[in-house]
Amino acid sequence: MSSPAPAEARGLRVRSAVQLLLLGAFLAWSVSAAEISPGSLVDARALDGLGRMVRGMFPPDLSPGFLAVVAGAVARTLAIGIAGTVLAILLAVPLGILATPTLFRPGALGGRDGAFAAVLFAAHLAARGTLRVFRAVPDLLWALLFVVAVGLGPRAGALALGVSYAGVLGRVYADLLEEVDPSAAEVLAASGGRRETLVLFALIPQALPGLVSYSLYSLECAIRSASVLGFVGAGGIGQELQLSMRLFEYRQVSTLLLALLGLMLAGEAVSRLLRRAMQTARERGSAGAGPRGRRLLAAVAVVSVGLSFQGAELLGGADDGLLRRMGRFAAQLFPPDLSPAFLASLRTPVLQTLAVAGAGTLLGVGLAAVLGPFASGRLMLPVPGEPGRPGAAGPLRRLLHAAVRSALAVLRGIPEMLWVLLCIVAVGFGPFAGALALGLHTAGVLGKLWAEALDEVPPGPLEVLEAAGATRAVRTLWAAWPQARTLVASYGLLRWEFNLRASALVGFLGGGGLGLQLYNAVQLAFYERVATMVLLIFALVVVSDALSDGLRRSWLAPTALRREVRRAVGPRVVLEARRLLARAP
Amino acid sequence: MTFSLHGVRRRLEGRAGPVDALADVSLEVAPGERLVVLGPSGAGKTTLFGVLNTTLLATEGTVRFEERDVSRLTRRGLRAVRRRIGTVFQQPRLVPSLTARQNALLGRVGHWSFAEAMRAWVRPSPEDAARVDAALEAVGLHHRAGARGDELSGGEQQRVAIARVLVQEPTAVLADEPFSSLDPTLRDSMGELLLGVAARGRTLVAVMHDVDFALRHFPRVVGLGAGRVLFDAPAEKVTPAMLAELYPRASAERPGTPGKERADVLACAR
Numbered sequence: 001m002s003s004p005a006p007a008e009a010r011g012l013r014v015r016s017a018v019q020l021l022l023l024g025a026f027l028a029w030s031v032s033a034a035e036i037s038p039g040s041l042v043d044a045r046a047l048d049g050l051g052r053m054v055r056g057m058f059p060p061d062l063s064p065g066f067l068a069v070v071a072g073a074v075a076r077t078l079a080i081g082i083a084g085t086v087l088a089i090l091l092a093v094p095l096g097i098l099a100t101p102t103l104f105r106p107g108a109l110g111g112r113d114g115a116f117a118a119v120l121f122a123a124h125l126a127a128r129g130t131l132r133v134f135r136a137v138p139d140l141l142w143a144l145l146f147v148v149a150v151g152l153g154p155r156a157g158a159l160a161l162g163v164s165y166a167g168v169l170g171r172v173y174a175d176l177l178e179e180v181d182p183s184a185a186e187v188l189a190a191s192g193g194r195r196e197t198l199v200l201f202a203l204i205p206q207a208l209p210g211l212v213s214y215s216l217y218s219l220e221c222a223i224r225s226a227s228v229l230g231f232v233g234a235g236g237i238g239q240e241l242q243l244s245m246r247l248f249e250y251r252q253v254s255t256l257l258l259a260l261l262g263l264m265l266a267g268e269a270v271s272r273l274l275r276r277a278m279q280t281a282r283e284r285g286s287a288g289a290g291p292r293g294r295r296l297l298a299a300v301a302v303v304s305v306g307l308s309f310q311g312a313e314l315l316g317g318a319d320d321g322l323l324r325r326m327g328r329f330a331a332q333l334f335p336p337d338l339s340p341a342f343l344a345s346l347r348t349p350v351l352q353t354l355a356v357a358g359a360g361t362l363l364g365v366g367l368a369a370v371l372g373p374f375a376s377g378r379l380m381l382p383v384p385g386e387p388g389r390p391g392a393a394g395p396l397r398r399l400l401h402a403a404v405r406s407a408l409a410v411l412r413g414i415p416e417m418l419w420v421l422l423c424i425v426a427v428g429f430g431p432f433a434g435a436l437a438l439g440l441h442t443a444g445v446l447g448k449l450w451a452e453a454l455d456e457v458p459p460g461p462l463e464v465l466e467a468a469g470a471t472r473a474v475r476t477l478w479a480a481w482p483q484a485r486t487l488v489a490s491y492g493l494l495r496w497e498f499n500l501r502a503s504a505l506v507g508f509l510g511g512g513g514l515g516l517q518l519y520n521a522v523q524l525a526f527y528e529r530v531a532t533m534v535l536l537i538f539a540l541v542v543v544s545d546a547l548s549d550g551l552r553r554s555w556l557a558p559t560a561l562r563r564e565v566r567r568a569v570g571p572r573v574v575l576e577a578r579r580l581l582a583r584a585p
Numbered sequence: 586m587t588f589s590l591h592g593v594r595r596r597l598e599g600r601a602g603p604v605d606a607l608a609d610v611s612l613e614v615a616p617g618e619r620l621v622v623l624g625p626s627g628a629g630k631t632t633l634f635g636v637l638n639t640t641l642l643a644t645e646g647t648v649r650f651e652e653r654d655v656s657r658l659t660r661r662g663l664r665a666v667r668r669r670i671g672t673v674f675q676q677p678r679l680v681p682s683l684t685a686r687q688n689a690l691l692g693r694v695g696h697w698s699f700a701e702a703m704r705a706w707v708r709p710s711p712e713d714a715a716r717v718d719a720a721l722e723a724v725g726l727h728h729r730a731g732a733r734g735d736e737l738s739g740g741e742q743q744r745v746a747i748a749r750v751l752v753q754e755p756t757a758v759l760a761d762e763p764f765s766s767l768d769p770t771l772r773d774s775m776g777e778l779l780l781g782v783a784a785r786g787r788t789l790v791a792v793m794h795d796v797d798f799a800l801r802h803f804p805r806v807v808g809l810g811a812g813r814v815l816f817d818a819p820a821e822k823v824t825p826a827m828l829a830e831l832y833p834r835a836s837a838e839r840p841g842t843p844g845k846e847r848a849d850v851l852a853c854a855r
Contacts (some may be wrong), residue, residue, distance in 0.1 A: 461679065463640065464678045464691070465691060468667060468694050469695025469700065471698075474699060475694070479680055482680050483681050485682055486682075
């Protein structure tokens with residue numbers, strides 16, 4: 001019953017109208033600046049090139065020799081992902097604890113006063129800043145930097161993932177520790193417990209399920225990322241793909257694509273199974289496996305981590321030359337090149353990066369809005385246990401549902417960096433290829449997430465509209481979308497944040513924007529310029545995240561958001577949203 | 586006949602296997618008639634309601650709306666029938682993020698093509714807008730037209746649901762225990778609104794717990810028990826004995842059944 005006062009309501013309306021107008025203007029500008037030319041998609045030459053590629057892809061190269069190469073690449077990709085995640089966890093645990101405000105704010109529980117507290121507070125702020133930098137620089141960019149620092153190969157990939165995922169995980173750990181119900185810690189603090197005691201005995205045990213679940217999830221994401229790091233020479237299946245593309249060996253490309261798609265979907269399935277197993281274990285109130293099972297699990301984990309470190313060339317090769325080389329490279333980054341001439345030359349690439357992100361997001365949102373409803377079971381399939389409902393799903397609709405779901409799986413299963421390579425074949429080098437690539441991948445991700453959001457919509461209003469004679473499409477438009485809009489909007493914003501990071505990089509592969517300049521500067525060893533551009537990307541990401549955070553907050557007042565999301569879809573999707581956030585390193 | 590049901594059986598998948606929610610129901614409702622269906626929980630009232638508004642098919646028997654056999658309709662024909670039947674559900678079922686005005690506008694959905702539905706998002710047609718204004722005026726909510734569905738109180742939401750039916754301009758109105766989510770003080774005003782909807786020559790079929798209200802306002806009463814019509818009589822011929830048979834003591838004491846049914850019956854019988 002708390003309707004805002006009329007004046008306030010008008011103010012809100014005006015503000016959101018202005019925001020929408022600005023957003024619309026930005027998107028319109030991006031479409032023109034990203035040199036979107038649908039014509040070039042159906043241009044005869046482009047079609048010819050695409051046709052040649054597609055024809056060239058059949059049949060996939062299944063010769064034993066090449067399959068061995070593929071298997072090796074997949075294994076290395078897994079190794080990079082696992083080793084990277086383990087490194088990330090090792091880094092994120094101390095940084096995350098140090099970044100938890102409830103522990104290190106002045107006057108925190110169990111803290112002491114005096115100079116030591118001030119030092120700790122400074123360390124706390126530094127930890128938060130470090131995590132922010134780790135997080136805001138995209139993983140592919142970290143990979144590029146590590147390739148320069150430690151050389152080509154999986155080692156650079158694992159280190160890059162370690163740093164970039166430490167940024168995400170550290171933040172998530174800090175959030176989870178902060179959200180823990182403080183009463184247990186207060187009891188311990190009241191009885192004189194020190195901070196270390198509080199962390200070990202009050203905070204971590206309570207936050208443990210969340211900590212484990214996010215760490216596992218980031219493993220899935222890291223394997224996903226590991227498959228593209230190879231595009232900048234950081235090992236894994238991406239490197240093989242890049243090589244086969246360069247050599248125009250399209251039959252090999254299609255084998256590698258299939259392997260990659262399988263890897264992605266298997267990763268998704270395994271992590272879904274693990275999460276479900278953990279949830280049922282939690283609901284049953286036991287740890288799931290018995291002591292023997294747990295010992296087996298631990299052994300498997302230790303062995304696979306060991307093998308991964310071996311595979312990622314992190315063992316044995318850790319000669320002291322490695323650290324020295326990394327240090328030398330870091331020193332070469334300073335001072336960043338801030339000469340006016342160079343800065344002026346970055347204006348166009350920066351604008352292009354923004355345009356690629358905007359146009360890509362717009363394309364993805366549009367496609368997902370069309371495809372999402374078809375992938376939703378609630379909108380497409382009959383209510384179970386209610387046979388004999390008129391107008392129930394015919395076989396054709398089931399088929400359509402299944403087809404759209406698999407199309408979305410393929411769209412999101414192929415990483416956007418790979419889409420860039422494919423789009424370049426279709427439309428040539430330039431920002432259009434970048435925007436198209438981001439759009440296709442975004443459509444796959446958003447289409448699935450939106451379909452899930454539509455699945456969880458309360459059915460009452462849908463039934464009302466059905467009873468009043470509305471067509472399925474009209475029901476979707478007026479009852480399904482409006483009820484899901486909180487989630488729809490926040491997923492959309494999250495994708496924008498993700499796409500901006502990606503659009504800074506699509507240029508590595510010829511997709512326009514800052515990436516090309518960055519790649520060239522690395523190749524030419526202009527490291528002061530590299531430093532400037534990394535700083536610029538960092539700044540862009542920080543500003544865009546702040547802006548979209550502001551939008552999120554004003555579109556969906558935070559408390560209302562939390563309440564509405566919980567009510568509409570339950571904690572599962574909240575978790576999913578947090579994961580998505582975590583996924584955009 | 587607005588509705589005519591012959592030997593309707595409807596099977597539902599219950600937790601303990603299939604059950605016949607409707608065992609054998611025959612019923613004729615003439616245009617402009619006002620009819621109330623009484624019965625204990627589990628008698629099949631809501632299933633009957635679903636069969637009448639054509640969102641459930643009969644497992645056996647025929648259901649006709651305005652002489653058209655519902656089971657033989659194409660999807661298009663079904664939609665044409667549905668837009669002529671207005672439905673007031675137990676819960677208001679508004680779309681929470683839309684305003685009262687938009688929710689009322691949803692009465693028109695049956696008439697819209699997808700393109701028209703898109704256009705209505707931006708700006709409803711002048712005719713639709715006029716209908717919405719009139720309907721909100723009629724339910725006394727004109728001052729709350731811009732409030733979101735989830736900002737309205739329970740009573741206001743149910744009034745918007747009634748406005749939605751007014752906007753639909755149906756020939757028949759179905760109401761499934763429209764007051765059960767309201768507190769008793771709101772019941773009478775809401776009842777009047779509902780009767781007002783049916784006043785303009787529309788057929789009204791209501792399913793209700795409130796025996797007292799039903800007998801006062803509906804000329805024809807149908808008693809439904811265990812999926813069968815136990816009696817079908819003018820209101821003045823309904824005797825306490827008939828009601829007692831309809832609401833056996835056991836049903837009032839079944840867990841989950843509100844005890845008020847029994848209380849209503851007793852109050853009425855006295």
